[in-house]
Amino acid sequence: xxxxxxxxxxxxxLMESDRGTKDWVSVPQLRHAWYLFCGxxxxxxxxxxxxxxxxxxxxxxxxxxxxxxRVLQLTLVLSMQCCIFFLALRYYQFTISxxxxxxxxxxxTFYLLSTLVFxxxxxxxxxxxxxxxIYHDPPxxxxxxxxxxxxxxxxxRMEGEFILFSAxxxxxxxxxxxxxxxxxxxxxxxxQCLSTFALLGLFVALYVNQKQQQPxxxx
Numbered sequence: 001x002x003x004x005x006x007x008x009x010x011x012x013x014l015m016e017s018d019r020g021t022k023d024w025v026s027v028p029q030l031r032h033a034w035y036l037f038c039g040x041x042x043x044x045x046x047x048x049x050x051x052x053x054x055x056x057x058x059x060x061x062x063x064x065x066x067x068x069x070r071v072l073q074l075t076l077v078l079s080m081q082c083c084i085f086f087l088a089l090r091y092y093q094f095t096i097s098x099x100x101x102x103x104x105x106x107x108x109t110f111y112l113l114s115t116l117v118f119x120x121x122x123x124x125x126x127x128x129x130x131x132x133x134i135y136h137d138p139p140x141x142x143x144x145x146x147x148x149x150x151x152x153x154x155x156x157r158m159e160g161e162f163i164l165f166s167a168x169x170x171x172x173x174x175x176x177x178x179x180x181x182x183x184x185x186x187x188x189x190x191x192q193c194l195s196t197f198a199l200l201g202l203f204v205a206l207y208v209n210q211k212q213q214q215p216x217x218x219x
Contacts, residue, residue: 030087077121092202114192
């Protein structure tokens with residue numbers, strides 16, 4: 001199995017649907033949007049791994065190198081989120097055009113992907129500008145350079161708290177440890193809330209579309 005076939009198989013597993021949309025990966029626009037999302041994700045993971053492995057000694061001593069790396073990571077996760085928005089829009093346009101039945105698990109897949117990516121958007125924004133958040137008792141302090149003494153456990157803990165912040169934000173809630181404290185983060189929060197409502201709107205649109213098609217199917 002080559003990389004292309006593997007990516008298509010993953011796509012089919014993530015967004016399985018009924019017979020009306022089972023071949024969605026054969027649609028060029030949808031397939032290209034999926035490839036773009038996978039490319040951004042792989043670039044993010046690769047730069048994260050290579051940055052820690054090869055460039056961490058430089059980022060420990062150079063504030064400019066550390067900032068450049070953090071900006072790169074933020075840019076990649078922002079690109080991932082844009083790809084999710086575009087893929088979701090194209091996918092549900094295709095679903096409606098095919099008059100397919102509702103698959104709630106696909107809505108959940110997009111929601112979970114979006115929530116996770118937004119968490120990393122918040123996390124990398126925090127590493128660039130900690131003052132843009134109110135963060136009570138963080139696991140460690142973000143400096144202008146990398147701190148080699150910070151262990152994996154502490155990084156996972158901080159990332160986990162930003163995942164919780166993202167999850168609460170997605171439903172217009174508040175997380176007691178982390179709050180927005182800048183216009184930029186407030187705008188991200190607003191966009192995330194809108195994206196959640198947009199997914200709900202898609203679900204309603206699919207439901208209405210299905211109900212409208214039912215009388216015709218019995219004729």
